[in-house]
Structure formats: structure tokens, C-alpha cells
Amino acid sequence: MTATAETAPVLALGDDALVLSHRLGEWAGHAPVLEEEVALANIALDLLGQARVLLSLVGDEDELAYLREERAFRNCQLVEQPNGDFAHTIARQLYFSTYQHLLYARLAAAGDGSGPLAALAAKAVKEVAYHQDHARQWTLRLGDGTDESHRRMQRGCESLWRFTGELFQPLGGAQGPAEDVRPGSRPGGVGDGGLGDGGLVVDWAALEADWLSSVTAVLEEATLSVPDGPRRGAWSAGAGRQGVHTEAFGRMLAEMQHLHRSHPGASW
Amino acid sequence: MSTASVQRTSGAGQDQAPRPGSGAPDTAALEAVFDAAVAADERIEPRDWMPDAYRRTLVRQMAQHAHSEIIGMQPEANWITRAPSLRRKAILMAKVQDEAGHGLYLYSAAETLGTGRDELLDKLHSGRQKYSSIFNYPTLTWADVGAIGWLVDGAAITNQVPLCRCSYGPYARAMIRICKEESFHQRQGYELLLALSRGTEAQHAMAQDAVNRWWWPSLMMFGPPDDESAHSAQSMAWKIKRHSNDELRQRFVDICVPQAESLGLTLPDPELTWNEERGHYDFGPIDWAEFRQVLAGQGPCNDQRITQRRRAHEEGSWVREAAAAHARKHSGVRTEGEAAA
Numbered sequence: 001m002t003a004t005a006e007t008a009p010v011l012a013l014g015d016d017a018l019v020l021s022h023r024l025g026e027w028a029g030h031a032p033v034l035e036e037e038v039a040l041a042n043i044a045l046d047l048l049g050q051a052r053v054l055l056s057l058v059g060d061e062d063e064l065a066y067l068r069e070e071r072a073f074r075n076c077q078l079v080e081q082p083n084g085d086f087a088h089t090i091a092r093q094l095y096f097s098t099y100q101h102l103l104y105a106r107l108a109a110a111g112d113g114s115g116p117l118a119a120l121a122a123k124a125v126k127e128v129a130y131h132q133d134h135a136r137q138w139t140l141r142l143g144d145g146t147d148e149s150h151r152r153m154q155r156g157c158e159s160l161w162r163f164t165g166e167l168f169q170p171l172g173g174a175q176g177p178a179e180d181v182r183p184g185s186r187p188g189g190v191g192d193g194g195l196g197d198g199g200l201v202v203d204w205a206a207l208e209a210d211w212l213s214s215v216t217a218v219l220e221e222a223t224l225s226v227p228d229g230p231r232r233g234a235w236s237a238g239a240g241r242q243g244v245h246t247e248a249f250g251r252m253l254a255e256m257q258h259l260h261r262s263h264p265g266a267s268w
Numbered sequence: 269m270s271t272a273s274v275q276r277t278s279g280a281g282q283d284q285a286p287r288p289g290s291g292a293p294d295t296a297a298l299e300a301v302f303d304a305a306v307a308a309d310e311r312i313e314p315r316d317w318m319p320d321a322y323r324r325t326l327v328r329q330m331a332q333h334a335h336s337e338i339i340g341m342q343p344e345a346n347w348i349t350r351a352p353s354l355r356r357k358a359i360l361m362a363k364v365q366d367e368a369g370h371g372l373y374l375y376s377a378a379e380t381l382g383t384g385r386d387e388l389l390d391k392l393h394s395g396r397q398k399y400s401s402i403f404n405y406p407t408l409t410w411a412d413v414g415a416i417g418w419l420v421d422g423a424a425i426t427n428q429v430p431l432c433r434c435s436y437g438p439y440a441r442a443m444i445r446i447c448k449e450e451s452f453h454q455r456q457g458y459e460l461l462l463a464l465s466r467g468t469e470a471q472h473a474m475a476q477d478a479v480n481r482w483w484w485p486s487l488m489m490f491g492p493p494d495d496e497s498a499h500s501a502q503s504m505a506w507k508i509k510r511h512s513n514d515e516l517r518q519r520f521v522d523i524c525v526p527q528a529e530s531l532g533l534t535l536p537d538p539e540l541t542w543n544e545e546r547g548h549y550d551f552g553p554i555d556w557a558e559f560r561q562v563l564a565g566q567g568p569c570n571d572q573r574i575t576q577r578r579r580a581h582e583e584g585s586w587v588r589e590a591a592a593a594h595a596r597k598h599s600g601v602r603t604e605g606e607a608a609a
Binding site for chain 2 (some may be wrong): 045051
């Protein structure tokens with residue numbers, strides 16, 4: 001199953017939602033407080049709903065989720081990172097929901113210019129606003145809570161920092177980030193938000209600047225320091241979008257796909 | 269609010285101890301008002317006077333119910349990450365989430381009687397309060413998710429629908445909402461099994477195996493036979509409970525037999541036959557030794573379930589402490605310890 005230039009960005013966003021939903025689903029029965037059992041499941045369900053819409057724009061949702069090999073997934077590496085402790089999960093949520101909110105807000109604002117993504121973006125932006133608020137509230141509580149929670153939250157933010165650069169690589173082209181897709185590359189426009197011939201027409205540099213300022217504001221309010229390590233590296237940044245993932249991802253897929261693959265052709 | 273409940277509430281708050289010397293007659297009078305309200309099928313509300321034993325029975329029952337919801341998340345959450353289609357995964361996640369929500373309503377309902385969630389969780393974790401024994405059985409295959417929905421949630425609904433008319437208001441109201449969601453759970457379980465039963469040979473066998481393992485434990489969910497049930501008579505008198513264990517069990521069997529036929533699955537009881545005279549299905553003897561063993565902690569998953577629950581609670585303690593510390597810092601309220609420091 002090969003994604004076309006048009007579907008590649010849709011597949012990438014669908015895989016992000018699918019994989020993060022799965023990770024959040026792993027929390028069921030393990031959350032630190034009953035309210036978080038409800039909240040984390042809620043976020044996981046929103047993301048799964050988004051994933052199903054996005055994957056269905058590309059092909060059959062179950063074939064895409066259950067029958068692709070690890071190297072064919074286009075999600076960013078951030079979302080596949082194991083849950084770690086609650087602070088680690090919240091750091092992942094903060095980074096990703098801030099990105100998703102900024103991106104979907106642009107795609108929703110572009111309306112029909114976002115093509116098949118318009119309707120999804122309009123709905124998802126509201127859900128993701130809640131996810132971002134949830135992550136922000138917990139970042140504040142943990143960052144500015146006890147010494148232990150501060151230490152854990154800081155560690156979560158630091159260890160995931162290097163996976164955040166990848167989020168702002170332009171999404172387009174069937175083979176991953178296409179070099180020829182630039183912000184505003186559509187004829188006659190510097191449009192921010194939309195689906196161009198070769199991928200999403202988004203001003204990625206502006207998106208990244210907004211992301212950085214939003215995340216910085218939350219971390220500072222939470223009395224946390226903004227990590228100073230690189231956000232891109234030879235291996236970590238940009239690889240997921242090209243199908244190169246981290247070790248834990250293969251294991252996650254093995255669990256997710258095992259039952260479906262054990263009964264070829266069966267319907268459930 | 270009815271006249272009777274106004275009388276019950278006014279000047280009869282739970283924290284107002286009867287005056288020395290006049291306690292006995294006052295209590296007798298309050299008890300008479302309480303009994304009359306129960307007899308008239310009125311709801312008892314949190315601020316109404318109620319006998320201590322009534323309060324204790326309700327707290328015990330609501331706590332056990334709440335604990336069952338949150339322990340009951342485990343066997344099903346066991347399959348979230350392996351659900352075989354995205355549609356099934358969404359349904360299962362929503363169901364497990366509902367159970368957490370039910371736990372929240374029920375702990376809140378218990379709180380109206382003056383017992384907080386922390387205290388109840390502590391009793392669960394230390395083994396002083398129980399949860400439904402059914403969750404001490406393992407979910408070994410995907411079909412178990414269907415069998416739990418169809419049979420376990422089906423049995424729970426049979427037990428719980430009458431609780432919507434329970435004499436204690438907050439519990440009755442929580443149960444109305446819970447029963448609506450449980451009914452969805454039961455239907456999804458049935459529908460899941462139907463898909464398996466009509467699927468490939470391997471899927472059909474998986475469904476039959478699950479029903480074979482869950483049928484008898486589901487019948488045990490109604491509790492011991494009426495003549496051995498410790499709490500039943502008093503609970504019936506108080507209208508906390510409306511039907512006996514055996515009555516509800518029979519009702520459940522009568523509902524399940526035709527459903528099993530529609531599913532194309534058999535129930536693992538050779539003695540299951542229609543009794544024209546009784547107008548009910550007869551069924552074989554239940555292995556009460558197994559029931560008592562599981563209840564006593566010797567079931568397949570007792571240790572595993574409570575260990576996971578304790579671990580989640582202990583590993584989450586720093587998160588709860590952080591939330592409390594943050595709230596204190598930002599509300600200007602300081603604890604005694606901090607003020608002294």
C-alpha cells in the first residue's frame with residue numbers, strides 16, 4: 001500500500017493519532033487517580049476517532065493499521081515513545097497537543113483549501129484544544145507541585161525534547177517530507193493551512209515559532225526550565241516521517257497487530 | 269420534597285446526637301418516620317435521619333459496587349491494545365472508560381453518607397472490602413471481551429435494574445445512569461460474540477470457549493442461594509434490595525437461553541431444560557465450593573487484580589501529592605504542617 005503525494009500527509013497525521021491513541025490506551029487501569037482514567041481514555045478516544053477518519057481517506061482503516069510493517073508507518077517518533085511515568089506522558093501530551101492544535105487550527109481556518117482534511121480539522125481542533133488544556137494544567141501542577149513532581153516533570157520534558165524538531169518538517173510527498181514542498185508553494189498564494197498538490201501548505205517555520213512560544217510559556221509558568229538540548233539530530237528528527245522508528249515501536253505494533261494478523265481475512 | 273421527608277430532615281441531621289436522657293424515645297420516633305418513608309416507597313436522602321445499620325449497609329454495598337467497577341476495568345483493559353479492529357478498539361476503550369465513570373458516581377454516592385473515596389480505596393487495597401468475584405477470572409482470548417459484555421454485564425444489569433428503585437436516593441439515581449450504559453455494554457458484548465460465532469471456524473470456537481468459561485461464574489454473580497445469604501432479608505426490608513438472589517438468577521437464565529440460541533452458541537449445562545410447570549428453565553447445580561474459594565482469595569486472578577490496583581495507587585501517590593501541593597500554593601490555603609514549618 002503506497003501513499004500518493006496527496007495522501008502522504010494525511011497518512012502521517014492519521015498514524016500520529018493512531019499511535020498516540022494506542023499509547024494512551026495502555027494507561028487504562030494504571031492511572032494515578034480515577035479522574036485520569038476517564039481523561040486519558042477520553043483523549044485516546046478522540047485521537048482514535050481522528051485516526052479512523054484520516055486513515056479512511058487513504059484506504060481501509062484496518063488494513064492500514066494492522067497489516068503494514070513498521071517501516072511503512074509515517075508517524076513522528078514523539079508519539080511512539082513509551083509512556084514512562086505520568087510526567088513523561090504529560091510532557092509528550094504537552095508537546096504533541098500543542099503542535100496538533102496549532103496545525104489543525106490552520107487547516108480549519110483554510111476551510112475548503114484543506115481539501116479532504118477540512119471537515120476533520122474543524123472538528124479535531126475543538127477536541128485538541130481540550131487535550132492541550134489538560135496537558136497544560138498537569139504540567140503546571142507537576143512542575144509547580146512538590147520537589148519530586150518537579151524533578152520528574154523536568155526529566156520528562158528533557159528526554160522528549162529531541163523528538164520535537166521532527167514535528168515541523170513539511171508534510172508532503174509520497175516518500176516522506178518532500179524537499180520541493182515549501183510553505184505557500186501553491187500558485188498565487190502564501191496560504192497558511194491547506195492541502196497543496198504535493199502536501200500540506202503550511203508555514204512550518206511560523207508554526208514552529210508559535211509552538212516554541214506556547215510551550216515555553218507553559219514551562220515557565222510551571223517553574224520548569226526550557227530544555228536546551230538540540231531538537232533535531234542525525235537520527236531522531238525527521239526519521240519517523242520516513243518510516244524509521246525507535247525500538248519500542250516494533251514491540252508496540254507486534255502487540256497491536258498480533259490478533260488481527262493471526263486470523264487472515266476474518267472480520268470482527 | 270414530600271411532607272414525610274421534610275419531617276425526617278428537620279432537626280434530625282446525622283450529626284445531631286440525641287440529647288442525654290431523651291435519646292431512646294427520640295430515636296424510636298425517628299425510626300418510625302424512617303420506616304414509614306421506606307414503606308411508602310419514598311426516597312431517603314443524605315440529610316435524612318437513618319438507622320446506623322442502614323447507613324453501614326449502604327456504604328458497604330455502594331463501596332463494593334464502586335470497587336467492582338474499577339477492578340472490573342482490568343480484565344477488559346487487558347485487550348485494549350490487542351483489539352482486532354479499530355472499531356472494536358474504540359468501543360472497548362469507551363466501555364472501560366464508562367466503568368471508571370461508574371466508579372466515580374458510586375464513590376460520590378457513598379460520600380453522601382459521610383465516607384470518602386480515600387477511606388474506601390484504602391479498605392479495598394487492604395482487603396477489608398470486597399469487589400465482585402467475577403473479576404478474579406482471567407480474560408484469555410478476545411472472545412472473553414464479548415462474554416463479559418453479554419454475560420457479566422447482563423447479570424449485572426439484572427441485579428442493578430431493581431436498584432434504580434432503591435430506597436436511598438443518591439444510589440438509585442446513580443443506578444439509573446449506570447444501567448443505561450450497562451445496557452449498551454451488554455449489547456456490544458452480544459454483538460461481538462455474534463460476529464465471532466458467524467465468523468470463521470476458529471472465531472466460532474473462540475466464542476464457544478469463552479461462553480463455556482464465563483457461564484457458571486456469571487450465575488454465581490447473584491450471590492449465594494437465598495437460604496444462605498447473610499444480608500438479604502434486612503436489605504429487602506429496607507428496600508435496598510428488591511428481589512432475592514435466586515429470583516434474579518432465574519430471571520437471568522431465562523433471558524440468556526434464547527439469546528444463546530440466536531447466537532448459535534451452547535450454554536455449558538446439560539441439565540438446562542424448559543420446565544412447563546414452573547414457566548422457567550431448570551438448570552444444573554452451581555459449584556458453590558468454587559464460589560467460596562474465589563471469594564476467599566483463591567481465584568485465578570485475585571492477587572493479580574489487587575496487586576495491580578495497589579501498584580497504580582502507590583505509583584500515583586506522587587501525582588496526587590503534587591496536585592494537592594499545587595492547589596494549596598495557588599489557593600492561599602496552607603496545611604497545618606506547612607504553617608508550623
